[in-house]
Amino acid sequence: MVLTPDFATRPVISFQHVFKTYPTGTEALRDVNLEVPEGDFLFLVGPSGAGKSTLVRLLIREEKPSKGKIFVDGIELGRMKRRRLPHYRRKVGLVFQDFKLLPNLTVYENVAFAMRVLGDPDHEIQARVAEALDTVSLSGKEHTYPANLSGGEQQRVAIARALAHAPRFIIADEPTGNLDPATAWEIMQLFLRINARGATVVMATHNREIVDLLRRRVIAIDAGQIARDDRSGRYHEDVAKPQVRVQ
Amino acid sequence: MLRNLKFAFNSAWQSFWRNLAVSLAAVLSITLILILAGINLLVGHAFSQVLDGFRDKVSEISINVSDDTPLPNVYDFQQQLAADPRVTSVKFVTKDEALTQFKSDPQNGVLAQQIDGNPLDAKLDVHVKNLGDVAAIDAKARQWSGVDPTDPTNYQGDFVNRMLQLSQWLGLAGAALLVILLIVSVVIVMNTIRTAVYHRRKEIEVMKLVGATEWFVRGPFVIEGIMTGLVAAAIALALLVISYEPVVARFKSDVGFIPLSYDPAFISSLATDLLLAGALLGALGSYIGVRRYVRI
Numbered sequence: 293m294v295l296t297p298d299f300a301t302r303p304v305i306s307f308q309h310v311f312k313t314y315p316t317g318t319e320a321l322r323d324v325n326l327e328v329p330e331g332d333f334l335f336l337v338g339p340s341g342a343g344k345s346t347l348v349r350l351l352i353r354e355e356k357p358s359k360g361k362i363f364v365d366g367i368e369l370g371r372m373k374r375r376r377l378p379h380y381r382r383k384v385g386l387v388f389q390d391f392k393l394l395p396n397l398t399v400y401e402n403v404a405f406a407m408r409v410l411g412d413p414d415h416e417i418q419a420r421v422a423e424a425l426d427t428v429s430l431s432g433k434e435h436t437y438p439a440n441l442s443g444g445e446q447q448r449v450a451i452a453r454a455l456a457h458a459p460r461f462i463i464a465d466e467p468t469g470n471l472d473p474a475t476a477w478e479i480m481q482l483f484l485r486i487n488a489r490g491a492t493v494v495m496a497t498h499n500r501e502i503v504d505l506l507r508r509r510v511i512a513i514d515a516g517q518i519a520r521d522d523r524s525g526r527y528h529e530d531v532a533k534p535q536v537r538v539q
Numbered sequence: 540m541l542r543n544l545k546f547a548f549n550s551a552w553q554s555f556w557r558n559l560a561v562s563l564a565a566v567l568s569i570t571l572i573l574i575l576a577g578i579n580l581l582v583g584h585a586f587s588q589v590l591d592g593f594r595d596k597v598s599e600i601s602i603n604v605s606d607d608t609p610l611p612n613v614y615d616f617q618q619q620l621a622a623d624p625r626v627t628s629v630k631f632v633t634k635d636e637a638l639t640q641f642k643s644d645p646q647n648g649v650l651a652q653q654i655d656g657n658p659l660d661a662k663l664d665v666h667v668k669n670l671g672d673v674a675a676i677d678a679k680a681r682q683w684s685g686v687d688p689t690d691p692t693n694y695q696g697d698f699v700n701r702m703l704q705l706s707q708w709l710g711l712a713g714a715a716l717l718v719i720l721l722i723v724s725v726v727i728v729m730n731t732i733r734t735a736v737y738h739r740r741k742e743i744e745v746m747k748l749v750g751a752t753e754w755f756v757r758g759p760f761v762i763e764g765i766m767t768g769l770v771a772a773a774i775a776l777a778l779l780v781i782s783y784e785p786v787v788a789r790f791k792s793d794v795g796f797i798p799l800s801y802d803p804a805f806i807s808s809l810a811t812d813l814l815l816a817g818a819l820l821g822a823l824g825s826y827i828g829v830r831r832y833v834r835i
Contacts, residue, residue, distance in 0.1 A: 352748070375752070382750035394742050396557065406749040411543050453749070 303327035303363075304461070304492055305351070310360035312346050312516075320346035322516040324360070328494065330460075333487045335503050336496040337527055338513035344496040347513065348465045351494065352386060353377055365460070382410060385454030385491070389466035391446045393438040393453075399425070400434035403452045410457060424452040428482060444475030451482055462486055464495040468502065476502060500527035547758035554763055558735055562767060565731040569771035569820055570778075572724035573813050576717065577779045580812060583713040584805050585787075590706050597702060598667045600676055601693045603660035606634075608685035613663070616683055620665055623679075625672040630664045637662060660687050673699055721820075728824025732764055736829050743832050753833050760829040761822050768821025772813045779813075780806055 305328035312321040321343045328334060336344045349355045350362055353369050362369045365383065372380060393402050403424055407417045425431050428448035438446050447467060454462060464483065468476035480502050487493045497503060503510060503526060510525030511518055555562045604613055613631060620629045632640070637659040642651040665680075667673045677694040680686055736743070746756045787801040 378747075378750045378752045378755075380750075381748060386748050392741070392745050392748070394745060405745070408546055409746060409749050409751040409755060411546075457749075 302329070304330045304365050305494070306361075306363040307347075308361045308363070310350070310357045310362055312343075312350060312355065313358045319516055321350075321357075324516075324518055326511065326518065326521075328492060330492055331487070331490055332509060333484070333493045333506075334495070334509040334511055335506075335525075336494065336511050336513060337498070337503060338519070340498075342513045343516040344513055345465060346516075348463055348494070348496050351463055352384060353380060382457055383460050385451075385457075385459035385462040387447070387450050387454050387462065387464040387467045389469035391438070391450045391470075393446055393449055395438055398435050398437055399430060399441070399449050402438065402449055403456050406453050406456045412457075420456055420458075421452075424455045427455060427485070428452045442475070443471050444478060447471060447475075447479055448482065451479070451486075455486065460491060462491050462493045462495075464493065464497075466496060466498065468497065468499050473501065480506070503527040543755060543758070547755075547762050550759035551762035551766060554735075554739070554759060555766055558738060561731070561735045561738065562763075565728065565735065565767045565821075566771045566774070568727045568731055569724065569768055569817060570774045572720060572727065572820070573772055573775035573817055574778060576720050576724075576816060577775055577809060577813055579713060579716050579720065580809055581779065581783065581805070583709075584802065585800070586709055588800060588802065590702070590709070593702055594670055594706070597695070597699050598670045598673055600665050600667065600673055600680070601632075602663040602665060602680040602683070603687040603690050603692065604662060604685055605687045606660065612685045613661070616685060617663055620663065620676070620679075623676070625668055625676065627666040627668050629666075632662050632664055634659060634661045660690070670699060670703055721816075724820050725823055725827070728764070728768075728820050729828045732760065732767075732825045732828035733831075735763075736760060736832050740832055743829075747833075756833045757826065757829055760825045764821035764823075764825025764828075765818045766821070768817035768819070768824075769814060770817075771821075772817025775817075776810055776813050779809065 305326070307324045307326040310321055310324040311319075313319050324343075324347070336347060338344055346355065350357060350369070351364070353372065356370050364380070367376075367380065369380075394405065397405065400421055403421045404417050407420060412420075421434075422431070425434065428451050430445065430448055430452060433441070433445070438449065441449065447470075451467075462483065467483070468479055471479060476499060483493055483495065484506075507524045507526070510520070510522045510527070512520035512522075512525075617629050617631055620626050634657050638654075638657045641647055641654075641659060663680075665676055667676050673694060674696060677692050677696075681691045686692075743756055783806070784801050791800075
């Protein structure tokens with residue numbers, strides 16, 4: 293079952309007139325307004341340098357907005373104290389294009405790492421890691437090192453790590469960017485399954501085929517502004533089909 | 540908490556061995572600095588021993604008693620001096636005892652044979668608590684009616700003042716050298732640890748992204764720093780202990796006039812100082828070195 297986002301429910305992610313200007317003077321985002329309800333699956337699309345990655349970095353609080361407010365699950369990220377940041381990040385599962393796996397740790401250790409950081413007991417770590425590896429179909433590869441895995445397998449390890457602490461949000465920045473089309477599709481199936489279990493997924497991507505095939509919510513960013521927010525959108529604006537404008 | 544501590548110790552131990560080349564570079568740098576600090580402490584201790592010896596000598600003043608002074612007067616002045624809070628002890632040496640002392644000193648061998656009769660004064664040997672008070676006791680003695688007016692005391696004001704100054708300057712120089720060594724070592728350790736941290740920046744980035752607190756990230760590095768410091772301190776200590784006695788013996792034979800001595804009792808205090816300094820240097824260097832990468 294795939295959950296359809298309920299726009300009537302309280303948004304779990306909310307951008308209110310958000311601006312981001314870097315110290316170099318680059319205006320990465322300009323007056324961005326965005327609401328994401330719980331259980332939503334949305335694609336952030338747009339050309340390179342449009343502001344997608346800045347939006348993701350604001351969401352994981354690697355950056356603070358220059359102006360405006362960002363709320364996630366009722367917390368205003370710009371005003372959150374530094375010591376609260378680790379607790380916030382534990383609610384979020386992060387997946388990146390370059391996987392960010394630790395090469396000197398095995399598959400098991402990489403996935404367990406996120407839970408060790410939280411100080412979870414060993415027996416709980418064992419059970420949850422086994423479950424996460426089963427979800428991404430990597431059972432049996434626990435003792436393999438990342439260097440001996442394919443790109444798709446490495447990304448699945450990264451997803452398992454993101455899932456290990458049962459996050460409510462998954463934020464993925466170009467998760468299929470380094471993968472061939474067949475593997476990219478496998479990875480997308482995984483994200484759909486995770487979303488079906490109730491996690492909200494925000495994904496920045498350049499993968500036109502996948503966006504067009506899945507027909508989920510699409511937010512197109514251009515020159516730091518939201519150019520389009522379609523409930524069931526395509527990578528490029530579909531002029532033949534009327535769009536549901538959310539904003 | 541205990542689980543986090545276990546993780547930090549395991550992680551520090553693994554990291555120390557995995558990055559053995561960098562760990563050894565850090566150990567070597569700290570060892571060299573601690574050897575220098577140890578030499579400074581040992582030289583300081585040797586000089587303070589030498590100074591203590593001199594101090595002991597110059598804080599004793601002999602008051603020469605005039606031959607015609609009645610004995611009750613001498614006892615009376617001896618009691619006055621003994622009651623003075625600045626004085627540790629007063630000993631009356633009769634003329635005969637003074638002559639025996641003079642003759643028993645091998646340095647006076649030839650002179651003692653030529654002495655006819657007893658030209659020496661009886662004296663009061665006064666031991667003063669603080670070197671700075673010797674001048675006051677000397678002044679008091681010179682005012683006493685029973686003192687030999689031609690040669691009242693053996694007090695050498697200039698020498699004592701110079702001794703006091705020298706001891707102050709040596710203390711200051713030693714402290715300044717230790718401070719310089721400390722600053723240099725923290726900078727070296729910080730940069731060495733920063734290199735180790737740079738190799739592991741990806742791991743730190745992942746730790747932060749999955750929600751590790753700053754102390755969770757920092758803990759293993761600080762523990763690794765303490766381990767590195769302790770290993771370095773142990774090596775430095777071993778080298779210093781091995782070479783301490785032979786170097787002192789060599790110094791004694793080459794520069795005999797400075798009474799340097801081997802003091803095995805000082806080794807335990809040196810060990811405590813070096814191990815503590817090693818652990819602190821390692822911890823401080825890691826703490827500062829890892830800061831830039833750990834800050835969320």
